[in-house]
Amino acid sequence: MDFTLTETQTLIRDTARKVAREVVAPQARAVDREERFPKEVYTQLGELGLLGVNVPEAYGGAEAGVVSYALAMMEISAACASTSVGMAVTNMAAELICTYGTEEQKKKHVTALVSGRAVAGAFALSEPHAGSDAGALRTSATRKGDRWVLNGAKQWITSGAYAGVMVVWARTSSEGNKGLSCFIVEGGTPGLIVGRAEDKMGLRGSNTVPLTFESCEVPLENLLGREGDGFKLAMVALDGGRIGISAQACGVARAALEASVRYAKERKAFGQPIAEFQGLRWMMADMQTRLSAAELLCLRAAQLKEAKRPFSREASMAKLFCSETSNWVCDRAVQIHGGYGYIDEFPVERYLRDARVQTIYEGTSEIQRLVIAREIFKAVGA
């Protein structure tokens, strides 16, 4: 097994690290405090190929693969998770359209997404009564002449107020999961109403909104994939998306650990740097060990997806372990900072708030366990 990065992977990681350190990190605190959607940063990420890392060059992407994407996500997330969640969703929407879209859809919408022209992409699956149980969604799409007409409500849509291109799930028949279809809806389409942004515990610079569709019409050619294939498209997109959230979790955890090490070297108690206390050194050793295990799980899932091998179980294991590790590491980081960990003079309180949602979105930890268990029962015969 070769753990060496290729030239392309190194280049993408270094590119992401540079913009993360020079542009994203310096404004992360303000983005969080002022709940400021970092719109201009997405333009820059688009110019650097970071909004379509695993998208073919023919549609404006970097065509650098899934491992590169995970590495880029880790770097941007270490600087600002509010920024990286929008990056993740944009990559996810672009990849989904690339995989299932017609040539016209790819030329029009994928190029807009990865260049940053669309600002960001959005992924509108969840509804007020249907999160984990996505198959229970009620938004409807009805054919009327040369249009699809959408009606219904979506909840928790990341970048929803800014996204130029959205992938939206709606029911085209009453046949359970087989009655779901996926549509491309452009931001600003009449009948698409953006609600008040949620006031969140973390990721406060990310925009999270409810969306209402009131007789929102899109052309027939905006159906993505085949009618009735929507549930499959959602599951495929979420499998890949979980690699992105795993990488986000690793990035935030790494930032928390590094902040803790720096702080422990400077802060003195009982006449010596707190870094000298064995209790804290062991804590940091455990943080690093869990973080390294998380990174390996994340990159393993990415490598399987890149090799076009089954990766559903690995993506869920990565999402489960990385997100729980991130929460644990960030909690320890606050502890190491003592009282200063609890105020916003140091970034670790933000890391902890940002990490909290990672065990919830793109499938809760309970749903990941459900997927993992299903896969192991499938694999091990009687």
Ligand SMILES: Cc1cc2nc3c(=O)[nH]c(=O)nc-3n(C[C@H](O)[C@H](O)[C@H](O)COP(=O)(O)OP(=O)(O)OC[C@H]3O[C@@H](n4cnc5c(N)ncnc54)[C@H](O)[C@@H]3O)c2cc1C
């Ligand atoms: C900041 C943020 C951003 C988001 N962005 C998006 C987005 O861009 N697009 C989008 O579509 N959605 C988005 N979501 C929604 C997110 O994916 C859902 O919140 C998540 O899937 C959980 O759904 P729920 O909130 O309805 O919880 P529920 O599904 O109501 O779950 C409640 C509890 O029950 C547990 N539970 C449910 N089913 C089972 C089961 N079968 N076995 C065991 N336990 C179970 C859950 O694990 C959880 O603990 C976002 C959410 C947040 C908070």
